[in-house]
Amino acid sequence: MNRRLFFAGLLTLLALSGVACDLCAIYSATDARGESSGGFHFSVAEQFISFGTPRFEGKEVSSNGDFVDSSITHLVPGYNFSERFGVSLNVPVVYRSFQRSDFRYSLTGPPVFEVQRDTESGLGDAALIGRLAVLDLREMKRGIVVNLLAGVKFPTGDTDRIRDEVEQTIIFDSLLPPGTPHDPLGHSVSGVHQHELSPGSGSWDGIFGVTLNSRWDRWFFNAQVQYYLRTEGEDFEFGDELLVSGGPGVYLITDKRYTLSLQGAAVYETMARDRVLGRKSDRTGMTAWYLGPQLGFTWGDRFSAQAGADLPLVISNNGFQNVPDYRVHGGFTLRF
Amino acid sequence: MQFNSGQSVQSDRRAGGRAWWAAIMGPLLVLLNAGVFAWAAEPHIDHVELLGTNLVTIHFDTDANRTYALQYLDHLPAGTNGASSGAWSNLTVIPATPFNNHYVLVDNRTNQHRFYRLSVTP
Numbered sequence: 366m367n368r369r370l371f372f373a374g375l376l377t378l379l380a381l382s383g384v385a386c387d388l389c390a391i392y393s394a395t396d397a398r399g400e401s402s403g404g405f406h407f408s409v410a411e412q413f414i415s416f417g418t419p420r421f422e423g424k425e426v427s428s429n430g431d432f433v434d435s436s437i438t439h440l441v442p443g444y445n446f447s448e449r450f451g452v453s454l455n456v457p458v459v460y461r462s463f464q465r466s467d468f469r470y471s472l473t474g475p476p477v478f479e480v481q482r483d484t485e486s487g488l489g490d491a492a493l494i495g496r497l498a499v500l501d502l503r504e505m506k507r508g509i510v511v512n513l514l515a516g517v518k519f520p521t522g523d524t525d526r527i528r529d530e531v532e533q534t535i536i537f538d539s540l541l542p543p544g545t546p547h548d549p550l551g552h553s554v555s556g557v558h559q560h561e562l563s564p565g566s567g568s569w570d571g572i573f574g575v576t577l578n579s580r581w582d583r584w585f586f587n588a589q590v591q592y593y594l595r596t597e598g599e600d601f602e603f604g605d606e607l608l609v610s611g612g613p614g615v616y617l618i619t620d621k622r623y624t625l626s627l628q629g630a631a632v633y634e635t636m637a638r639d640r641v642l643g644r645k646s647d648r649t650g651m652t653a654w655y656l657g658p659q660l661g662f663t664w665g666d667r668f669s670a671q672a673g674a675d676l677p678l679v680i681s682n683n684g685f686q687n688v689p690d691y692r693v694h695g696g697f698t699l700r701f
Numbered sequence: 702m703q704f705n706s707g708q709s710v711q712s713d714r715r716a717g718g719r720a721w722w723a724a725i726m727g728p729l730l731v732l733l734n735a736g737v738f739a740w741a742a743e744p745h746i747d748h749v750e751l752l753g754t755n756l757v758t759i760h761f762d763t764d765a766n767r768t769y770a771l772q773y774l775d776h777l778p779a780g781t782n783g784a785s786s787g788a789w790s791n792l793t794v795i796p797a798t799p800f801n802n803h804y805v806l807v808d809n810r811t812n813q814h815r816f817y818r819l820s821v822t823p
Contacts, residue, residue: 419799421799421800426799427799429796466796470807471807472756472807473756473809474807474808474809475792475793475806475807475808476793476806476807478793478794478795478796537805540752540758540805540807541805542750547803551802551803554795554796554798554802684800685798685799685800
């Protein structure tokens, strides 16, 4: 009987210490992600999107084989001046493999229909983003952090594709009687537009956002809102973009050294119509809902990694466009 | 009682007639609405016009899911309408797209005259 009591007491102590360590691990996981601790941090994040499904006005249509496999690797060095304030530099490296079938117009002869299968790669548009924690309540058992984000995206990426698309618009315009109403991308019959392949946008854009990280015991809820305010560059203006994502999650494994979490994330994304030479194109812009799991892993308080997938639930697009089949993303953060 | 019963039978017949009519017309309207019975437009060149000194533009509409070929002929064989002479050449072939479109194709003015026609499949 005494032996039983001894083991019961020992198990209770172990369990309690386990709970305490669980919370320690969860608590330090926030630091490992470099969200709220001072000093340098460096992240690498990869996003792969397969644009293989052609849709016309939201309805799937038969494919002619055109596609884009888009890979963007973000290199993000950052520095937190304090727990409340930090800056990050986002340097994207773009690699896109694609096929597009389209007419190429000229002023010296008939248009040529060509099927181009190629790759496009290079530095994308870098962005400098500041973070300000407007709410930071953290305890061992629970916590809530709200960050405001604001930044500028620079036109550092190559824009040859956009320039060529605008040039095709100018040629096509010159073939029409003045004042003829038509879409500025009326020359294109492909679901893969050239501006979608371009590593850079050619424009200085504003980036604004809010992030929410909250947790209670093993449970957490993260959400973020991002707004991209686009301006004109190279006579082309991408439509503004709103992105809202988030969802509930749970810490599946909490060890003194590491944690593993699983989150169900929903993503709402809407992009306004683009403008070419100041004219809005009804062959651009889309709204989509995605749903997918996201795994998070932290090791100590200096390393974190995550991986996830987004599967489209609803996609509504304008005109003829190739839309995402799926998106996968992953990355890691080191805190120094 | 009988009168009521007879009225009921007549009413059932009318209801049956409406159901029969609705059974035929409902799907028909759905198919019409979906464009299943829509007549495909005859290929038609809207107009041909000069562009500068060396070019001409040929304007025409296309239907979704049909392949078009803009063909040309420099000399119509005497005594034929050229339709079956086999001498037509393709200037541009437009693959089928899932949407209607309007095309403006450019050609060089290399001859004093040139005939154009639009071929479509299916």
